[in-house]
Amino acid sequence: MEYFSKDISRLVAEFSRLPGVGQKSAQRLAFHIINAPKEQAESLAEAITNARSNVHYCKICCTLTDQDICPICSSEERNHRQIMVVENTRDMSAYERIGKYNGVYHVLHGAISPMLGIGPDDIRLKELMARLQNDVDEVIIATNSSLEGETTATYITKLVKPLGIKVTRIASGVPVGGDIENIDEVTLLRALDGRITL
Amino acid sequence: MEYFSKDISRLVAEFSRLPGVGQKSAQRLAFHIINAPKEQAESLAEAITNARSNVHYCKICCTLTDQDICPICSSEERNHRQIMVVENTRDMSAYERIGKYNGVYHVLHGAISPMLGIGPDDIRLKELMARLQNDVDEVIIATNSSLEGETTATYITKLVKPLGIKVTRIASGVPVGGDIENIDEVTLLRALDGRITL
Numbered sequence: 001m002e003y004f005s006k007d008i009s010r011l012v013a014e015f016s017r018l019p020g021v022g023q024k025s026a027q028r029l030a031f032h033i034i035n036a037p038k039e040q041a042e043s044l045a046e047a048i049t050n051a052r053s054n055v056h057y058c059k060i061c062c063t064l065t066d067q068d069i070c071p072i073c074s075s076e077e078r079n080h081r082q083i084m085v086v087e088n089t090r091d092m093s094a095y096e097r098i099g100k101y102n103g104v105y106h107v108l109h110g111a112i113s114p115m116l117g118i119g120p121d122d123i124r125l126k127e128l129m130a131r132l133q134n135d136v137d138e139v140i141i142a143t144n145s146s147l148e149g150e151t152t153a154t155y156i157t158k159l160v161k162p163l164g165i166k167v168t169r170i171a172s173g174v175p176v177g178g179d180i181e182n183i184d185e186v187t188l189l190r191a192l193d194g195r196i197t198l
Numbered sequence: 199m200e201y202f203s204k205d206i207s208r209l210v211a212e213f214s215r216l217p218g219v220g221q222k223s224a225q226r227l228a229f230h231i232i233n234a235p236k237e238q239a240e241s242l243a244e245a246i247t248n249a250r251s252n253v254h255y256c257k258i259c260c261t262l263t264d265q266d267i268c269p270i271c272s273s274e275e276r277n278h279r280q281i282m283v284v285e286n287t288r289d290m291s292a293y294e295r296i297g298k299y300n301g302v303y304h305v306l307h308g309a310i311s312p313m314l315g316i317g318p319d320d321i322r323l324k325e326l327m328a329r330l331q332n333d334v335d336e337v338i339i340a341t342n343s344s345l346e347g348e349t350t351a352t353y354i355t356k357l358v359k360p361l362g363i364k365v366t367r368i369a370s371g372v373p374v375g376g377d378i379e380n381i382d383e384v385t386l387l388r389a390l391d392g393r394i395t396l
Contacts, residue, residue, distance in 0.1 A: 005263045
């Protein structure tokens, strides 16, 4: 009754279920949709349905794709002996944007978190281990620099090292453009430990 | 290519057309949809389509509704001789939430703004004037306290007063809980001018 139409109320409710969308934003989005050209509203609805039904995991690297095997895994120009392990597709796409990495990826879809009850079996680790049966030179662990990311990195290292495969971790340190005085102690310590000779 | 699936790219593009949704938020929303239960994604898509196609203007007060005449205009318990003029349905719903106003509304869907090229004919003013042919005791102007809202209020006053109908404007002043020292001069002056005897 508050919005005078059950369709508006329902749309507001649906929008406010999305992450980072509060009641006010949901209301603003709903009124935008109602006032937008019909094609735009339908196009958004269609995009939602299509993305949800067509997108699934790549059979090799587990990234989100609408093909059986994603373009990176099926590319002959990439180095398939170098695997970068990331937490999710967004992290993978962040590395792809740089355009400097020529290996392939493995997407875990999460990180080990005892606090949230997420164990090694809840992320795509088994799929990674299966891939290591083939010839692999290096596993680059690019999980986040958070407690969960570090736990996952340690866990993977323990599994992969005994196989005789080189395991590396992306560097942790002061971000470019970051002000030393505003950076936390752990990062500063990491930056010091990881210093390189010029 | 960047998101490895045209469906993901398209959904991100559609989300980023919404107001207040940047590239990053659009990406977060899109990945949420892809990982959400299928029913939730479909429910959102359906809500968008329904709201856009079923919602239109109330034939009397021009608010957004899915009925011919909105529940307020068709209610016999409301005072139909008192009309509050608001800029949009959200403002109307803000007043309805208080639950203290018993009159009816008129929704302009905008405000006069010479800067944006919005004239009196671009908002639902004609519909308001038509309603004033019936018996009306009071027109309460509750447009925003912005330049556009004030311009609209002045314009409506000039049109309605000659008809012998009482025209009022909602009070402008220090918001409840507002710190006097942080409030702008215009508001302070308004609060002083509008002071009431205790």
